Structures are given as structure tokens and as C-alpha cells.
Amino acid sequence: MKFSDRDRIADITITEPGKIDAFFTNVPSVEPVTAARKATVQPSVYTKRVLEENAVQNLSVAKIADTIINAAVSERASDIHIEPKENSTIVRFRIDGDLRHAFTLKKNTGVMVISRLKTQAGMDISEKRKPQDGGFATKLGERVFNLRLSTTSTPNGESLVMRLLEPYAKPKKLEELGMSEKQAQTMAAAAARSSGMILVVGATGSGKTTTIYSLLHNIDYKRRSIMSVEDPVEYRMPFVNQQQVNEKAGVTFEALLRASVRQDPDVLFLGEVRDGFSAKMAIDFASTGHLTITTMHTSNATTAIFRLERLGIDRGIMADTVIAVVAQKLIKKLCPNCKKETPISPEEAEMLAPFTSEIPDVVAHPVGCPECRNTGYSGREGVYEVLEFDSHIAEMVRAGEPISRIRAFLRQRGDFLISTHAISKVRDLVFAPADIFEKALAEEETHVAKPAAAPDATVMPDTGRHDDDSGLERPISILLVDDDDDTRKLIRRFLETEGYDVTECADGIDALLCLGKKHVDLVISDINMPNLDGFKLLEMVSQKGVESPVILLTSSTETTYEEKGLGLGAADFLRKPVKREVLSLRVKKALGRARGR
Ligand SMILES: [Zn+2]
Numbered sequence: 001m002k003f004s005d006r007d008r009i010a011d012i013t014i015t016e017p018g019k020i021d022a023f024f025t026n027v028p029s030v031e032p033v034t035a036a037r038k039a040t041v042q043p044s045v046y047t048k049r050v051l052e053e054n055a056v057q058n059l060s061v062a063k064i065a066d067t068i069i070n071a072a073v074s075e076r077a078s079d080i081h082i083e084p085k086e087n088s089t090i091v092r093f094r095i096d097g098d099l100r101h102a103f104t105l106k107k108n109t110g111v112m113v114i115s116r117l118k119t120q121a122g123m124d125i126s127e128k129r130k131p132q133d134g135g136f137a138t139k140l141g142e143r144v145f146n147l148r149l150s151t152t153s154t155p156n157g158e159s160l161v162m163r164l165l166e167p168y169a170k171p172k173k174l175e176e177l178g179m180s181e182k183q184a185q186t187m188a189a190a191a192a193r194s195s196g197m198i199l200v201v202g203a204t205g206s207g208k209t210t211t212i213y214s215l216l217h218n219i220d221y222k223r224r225s226i227m228s229v230e231d232p233v234e235y236r237m238p239f240v241n242q243q244q245v246n247e248k249a250g251v252t253f254e255a256l257l258r259a260s261v262r263q264d265p266d267v268l269f270l271g272e273v274r275d276g277f278s279a280k281m282a283i284d285f286a287s288t289g290h291l292t293i294t295t296m297h298t299s300n301a302t303t304a305i306f307r308l309e310r311l312g313i314d315r316g317i318m319a320d321t322v323i324a325v326v327a328q329k330l331i332k333k334l335c336p337n338c339k340k341e342t343p344i345s346p347e348e349a350e351m352l353a354p355f356t357s358e359i360p361d362v363v364a365h366p367v368g369c370p371e372c373r374n375t376g377y378s379g380r381e382g383v384y385e386v387l388e389f390d391s392h393i394a395e396m397v398r399a400g401e402p403i404s405r406i407r408a409f410l411r412q413r414g415d416f417l418i419s420t421h422a423i424s425k426v427r428d429l430v431f432a433p434a435d436i437f438e439k440a441l442a443e444e445e446t447h448v449a450k451p452a453a454a455p456d457a458t459v460m461p462d463t464g465r466h467d468d469d470s471g472l473e474r475p476i477s478i479l480l481v482d483d484d485d486d487t488r489k490l491i492r493r494f495l496e497t498e499g500y501d502v503t504e505c506a507d508g509i510d511a512l513l514c515l516g517k518k519h520v521d522l523v524i525s526d527i528n529m530p531n532l533d534g535f536k537l538l539e540m541v542s543q544k545g546v547e548s549p550v551i552l553l554t555s556s557t558e559t560t561y562e563e564k565g566l567g568l569g570a571a572d573f574l575r576k577p578v579k580r581e582v583l584s585l586r587v588k589k590a591l592g593r594a595r596g597r
Contacts, residue, residue, distance in 0.1 A: 061112040064105070065120075068113070069147070071102060072164060073140055076379070078205075079164065082117075084110055084157035096332050096380045097205065107157075114151070114160045121149045128158040144168055148232070167236040171213045178382035178425075180416060186324060186386050191218040191293075194266070196323040197286035199273075201298045207330050207382055208295045209234050212269060215293065216240060219267055224291075227265035229256045231272070240269070257281050270294040279311035287321045299443050300418060301325040301387035302403045302410075319398035325387040329418055329439045330380040331431050335372035339364040341429060348433040351513065352426070355419045355441060364429040381430065383421040383440055385410075419444040434531040437509050442516075442540065475501040476591060477518070481511040481525035481537065482553070487576070491524070494580055495587070508532025512540060520548050522591055527554040527561060538568045549590045553578065 059067075068091055072080045077093035080102075089110020091103040105113065115125045121134030128151075135148040146165040151158055174184040190198050198215070200208045213235050219226060221239035228237075231245035231253060243260065245253045253271075257278060260268060273279045273296045286292035298304045304325045308318055344352075344363045352359055366376025387393065387410065396406050411417060416424070422440035425431045478500045482488045485506075492502045503520065505511040507529045515523075523541065527534035538550050549571035554561055562573045571590040574583065 061109070061116050064109065065113050065116045068103065069138065069145075069162075069164075070140065073143075073145065075102075075373075077164065080160075080162040082110060082114055082160040082162075084154060084159055086156055089113075096377060097330065098332075100375075111157065114158055117147075117149060117160060117162070118151065121147070123149065123151070129153045165234050167234070169235065171217045171235070172210070174211070174214050174218075177207070177211060177214060179384050179386075180421070180424075183326075183384055183386045183416065186388050187215060187326065188218050190324045190388075191215050191291070192220075193291060193323055195286060195289045195291055197283060197321050198291070198293045198323055199296060199304055199325045200293070200328070201296045201301065201304045201325060202328045203297065203299070205330070206328050207380075208328065211326065211328060211382070212293055212295070213237065216267075216269060219291075224266035226267040226269065227260050227263060228269040229253065229260050229271055230269070241265070245271075253278070261285050265290070267291045267293070272296065273308075273311070276311045279308060279313055283308075283313055283317060283321055287317065299327070300407075301327040301385045302407045304387075305397055305406070306403055315400055316398050319389070319394040322389045322397075324389060327385045327387075327418060328382050329422075330382055331422060331425075331439055332377045332435050333379050333381045333430055334364050334366055334432055335369060335376055335378040337371045337378075338367040338369035338376065339429065339432075340367050344433070347510070351433060351437055351441070351509065352423060355444065356423050358427075360427040362429075363426055363433050365432050381425070383418050383425065383436075385415070385417045385421065387415075417444065434509060437512075438532060438536065438540065442512055442544075475499060476522070477501040477503065477520045478587070479503050479505060479511060479514060479520040479523045479525075479548075481505045481508065481523065481529070481534070483507055483526060483529040487526070491583070494583070498584060498587075500587075508534065508537035508540075511537055515541065515544075515546055515548075522587065523548050523550040524553055524587075525550060527552055527565070528556060535564065535568060538565065538570055542569050549593065551586060551590055 068080060068082075072093050075093055075095055077095050079094040081090075081092040081094070081099065083090045083092065084107060088107050089105040090101065091105060091110075092099045093102045094100075118125050118132070118134065120136045122136070123132045123134040131150065131152045133148070133150045135146060137144060137146050139145075143166060146167050148163045148165065149160060151160050153159075174187055175181060179187070187198075190196075200211050200215075202208050216226060216237060226237075226240045228240050228242045229245065230242060233242050233244045236242070243256050245251060245256055247253075253274070254277060257270065258281075261281060268282075268285055268290060270278065270282050270292060271294070273282055273294050278294075282292050282294050296304055296307055298307050302325075304327070305315075305318065308322075309315060341362050341364050344360060348363060349359050368374035368376045372378045389397070392409070393406065396409065407417070411420075418440050419436075422431065422436040426433050426436060476499075478495055480488055480491055480495070480502055481504075482491070483506050488504050488506075492504060495502050503514060503518075505514055508525070509532045511523065511525065512532070514520075523537075525534040525537055532540075534552050534554070538552070541548070541550060550569070551572040551574060552561075552565040552570045553574050553576060555576040565573050571593065572586050574586060
């Protein structure tokens with residue numbers, strides 16, 4: 001629907017109908033058009049609107065900026081990205097870990113919005129090339145938000161990312177975050193101890209800080225003094241003496257840590273063990289009658305032991321001092337309103353089989369409804385493994401047992417590992433099978449596949465030799481990934497006539513499973529596929545250290561794909577339909593390059 005075209009200053013594209021209410025109802029001064037808007041909205045129709053003059057006057061740059069923030073909050077976004085493109089400016093929200101398109105602004109409007117936000121954050125608006133950081137607080141209704149801004153320059157101009165933090169949000173209970181009752185009890189008992197170390201590990205954005213805030217609320221702060229060293233402080237806790245690193249002002253992490261230890265609090269929350277120095281300070285403090293809670297970047301709880309060891313911490317001291325290690329990941333939850341239950345498919349059963357003996361009969365899948373804005377998902381929930389240093393574990397750690405042995409022991413004992421916890425939530429119809437694969441199973445599988453793995457081993461087995469022991473050359477193997485049966489058949493037939501050994505996979509997950517089982521010399525993958533697309537596959541292949549080159553193949557006309565694919569490390573990029581001769585040459589080229597390395 002189109003409004004009057006005169007004097008417009010803002011073009012706004014609204015891609016999700018649910019967003020329209022969120023977009024306008026929070027901005028009182030544009031109410032005149034709300035009614036008209038509601039009446040014209042159809043589900044899943046891309047609507048481009050030009051605001052009428054009356055509304056436009058009210059939609060000043062400041063109002064647009066506020067509106068974007070309002071919409072982001074009402075959609076539970078963690079970050080707002082404002083990105084200049086060649087002829088427009090795109091606003092995207094990160095929701096439940098995924099970036100989603102929110103608005104399209106006129107290019108110039110975008111520039112003004114960024115300037116407006118930079119001004120609010122006390123940043124230099126004349127400087128548009130050098131990266132800058134800043135921040136400001138804003139109040140929406142009763143809620144206070146801290147916005148942390150950072151800018152970078154792109155070929156199309158300055159882009160801005162804002163992180164939204166709600167510093168006074170009420171912390172959730174550990175069970176509400178997704179822990180099982182038993183896990184939460186173990187953690188509550190750990191937090192009640194007067195000395196020792198609790199480690200919370202996981203990737204950036206896995207919710208470690210949220211877990212720690214929840215844990216700190218379990219501590220009797222009336223009787224015990226709590227101090228923190230954080231970089232930055234994400235939530236305010238009135239009962240904690242919180243200290244924030246400020247390197248620019250000379251308040252370094254190291255200096256704050258030393259000062260805190262001198263002040264001798266009962267409980268120290270150290271934002272992160274980042275090096276040998278902080279590891280040693282943290283463990284010394286924990287072993288001398290204090291409770292220390294801190295985080296590390298490792299993928300699971302057992303790996304944390306090896307990371308500490310590498311940072312120079314003796315196994316014996318670890319065994320005496322560490323109380324528990326919690327590892328966590330966040331996984332998208334199915335929308336309870338529209339999820340669809342179906343009997344498990346053979347592929348899904350095969351995917352789960354290596355991790356559990358109890359394959360569920362029924363699983364749930366995303367559908368999409370107005371309540372979840374047609375995404376099929378609603379929020380995220382944690383999956384955890386809580387490695388309690390009881391006498392068995394402490395003894396294994398002290399004895400220098402390898403990671404695989406400790407992990408196998410936990411598995412045998414029936415402790416929840418991240419993989420088993422995730423599968424239990426598939427069984428409870430909270431997660432879809434495909435959604436736990438990448439985050440909770442793919443990594444675990446490599447530990448299973450490589451029992452004598454070295455510390456931190458997340459690399460898939462590489463048997464990358466073209467000659468086997470007999471000295472005979474085996475055929476070059478190609479993994480062909482495409483969800484379209486016909487395309488696959490066609491390319492396969494062609495490649496086989498060229499003498500290649502071809503394995504077919506119907507999507508990225510399939511391909512990862514296959515790559516875990518066998519070595520291939522080359523991967524040819526489609527981009528748009530269900531479950532795990534070609535880009536994600538590419539990312540995971542390189543994360544896992546698989547050295548096989550990847551050629552991306554697409555029928556999409558999206559112009560950014562080539563740049564994105566090559567940026568992610570693709571060896572080559574081809575558009576369908578592709579000529580046989582061209583494919584033949586490109587395959588040879590990619591293989592030649594890989595062998596020449
Ligand atoms: Zn839904």
C-alpha cells in the first residue's frame with residue numbers, strides 16, 4: 001500500500017507483518033497511520049511503504065532511531081546492525097543468534113540515523129573511517145537499556161553495530177535457563193561452598209555471563225562479600241562490588257585483579273581466565289579460602305581441564321581446587337504454538353544414533369505462525385554439562401588421565417553431556433533434531449570418533465593421502481552436496497565419466513556426517529539447502545580443520561553470494577547451470593591447488 005509520495009524522508013520496508021505493530025505502536029506520534037496499516041497487512045507479504053506527509057514530519061531522524069531501538073527491544077534482539085549498501089541502508093536485528101532483516105532505509109536516512117546515534121553515544125561524528133566505540137543508556141517504559149555502539153567503515157560507508165544490554169533485568173533461575181533439576185542442585189551446592197573454583201565455559205554468546213549472574217544470586221550476599229572484575233559489566237548487581245576494566249584510562253585487567261585479591265572478598269567473579277597470569281591468580285585465590293567463579297572459552301567441560309593445564313596449572317592443584325565446570329550452548333527453541341510432531345525420519349534417527357541408545361519415536365519440527373513471526377522458533381534455551389569434581393573425577397584429573405578417558409567415564413556413568421542433554425530436549429519436543437546437530441552433536445562426534453584425541457581436538461580425522469598402503473593410486477573422491485535430486489544425479493553422472501568417485505549428500509548436515517566418516521578430496525556444495533546451507537557447511541568445514549577444498553554451486557542470482565562464499569574460504573564459485581567443460585576445468589583447478597599446498 002502506498003501513501004502520498006510528497007516530501008518523504010524515509011522509505012521503510014517491513015518484511016515481517018508482526019513487526020508492523022511493534023514498529024508503530026511504540027511511537028505515539030505516528031498513531032494516525034496505525035489503523036490503516038493494521039487493516040492492510042497480510043501475513044508473509046513483503047510490504048513496502050512510503051509514509052504519508054503527516055507521519056513523515058513526525059518521523060524525524062531521532063524518531064526513526066528511537067523506533068529502531070523500540071522495535072529491537074520488542075523483538076528481543078540482542079544486537080542491531082545498521083549497514084550501508086550501494087543504494088540503501090539495511091537494518092538487521094540479531095534475534096536468537098540469527099541476523100534477520102528488519103528495515104530498509106534510504107541511504108541518506110541511514111547515514112543520518114547513524115550520526116544521531118553516535119552523537120547520543122558521545123562519539124565523534126566527523127570521523128567516519130576509523131572504528132569507534134561508545135555507548136549510552138535509554139529508558140523504555142520501566143526498563144533501562146545500555147546500548148554499546150561500535151562503528152567500522154565499509155566500501156559503502158560507515159556501518160554501526162549496537163548491542164542491547166538490560167543491566168537491571170531480574171536474573172533467571174538456573175532451571176529457567178534450561179538446566180536440569182539435578183544440574184541446578186549441583187551448581188547451587190557449589191555456589192554455597194566457601195572456597196574453590198567454579199568455571200563456566202562456552203563460546204562467545206553462549207550465555208556464560210547470564211549463568212554466572214544467576215549463580216551469584218544463589219550466594220548469601222548478606223553474609224559474604226562479593227567482588228567482580230569484568231570487561232565490561234553487563235548487568236548491575238547491587239550486592240556485588242563490580243569493577244570494570246578500562247584499558248584506555250589505564251585501569252587494566254591485571255591491575256584490577258591484583259587490587260581485588262588484595263581486598264580479600266569472600267567471593268570473586270573474574271570475567272574471564274584469559275592467560276597464564278589470570279589462571280594462576282584465580283586458582284591461587286580459590287585455593288586459599290575464597291570462592292572464585294570465572295569463565296573460559298572451551299567447547300566442553302573436559303576440555304577446560306586441558307586448557308588450564310596449558311596455562312600452567314598443575315593437575316594436582318586443579319583436582320584440589322576446582323569444584324565444578326559447567327559447559328553450555330544455546331539452542332533455538334521451537335515455537336510451542338505451531339511446532340509439528342512427526343515420527344522420526346530414518347535420517348534423523350541415524351544422526352542421533354551415535355549419541356544415544358534411546359532414539360525417540362516422535363520428534364518436533366518448526367512450522368511458523370503469527371506468534372513466532374513465521375520463524376517457527378521462540379527464544380533459545382541452554383544445554384549444559386556439569387562436570388562436578390567429585391572424588392572419581394578429581395582422582396582422574398590428578399592422575400593425568402586423557403580427556404577421552406574422563407569423557408568416556410562421564411558418558412558411561414550417565415551424566416548429562418551437552419549432546420545427551422540436547423537429545424533429551426529433542427525427546428521433550430523442545431528442540432528440532434536438525435537444530436541440535438551443528439551446536440551440540442557435531443563437535444561431540446569428533447571426540448567419539450577419535451578416542452585418543454589430544455587436548456582440544458576438534459579436528460576431524462584426516463586420512464588425506466591419495467595413495468593407500470598398497471601403493472596403488474585410489475580414485476579421487478568428491479562429495480556432492482545438493483538438495484535437488486536431479487541436479488545431483490546429473491553432476492554425479494558427469495563426474496563419474498571423468499573418473500571421480502562421487503558420494504552424494506542431500507544437505508549440509510548429511511555432508512558433515514559423511515566428512516566425519518571418510519576423507520574426500522573435494523566438496524562441491526549447493527548454497528541454498530534446508531537444515532544446514534552451503535555457507536554454514538563451509539564455516540564448519542574450516543572450523544573443523546578439514547582441508548578438502550569446497551566449490552560452491554548455486555542457481556541463486558543473489559549478487560553477494562560469490563563474495564561471501566569466497567570470503568568464507570571457498571576454493572571456487574560457480575553458477576548453475578554450469579557447462580560440463582567449465583565444471584571439469586574448475587574441479588581440476590581446485591584439486592590441483594589443494595595438492596600443490
Ligand atoms: Zn509459531
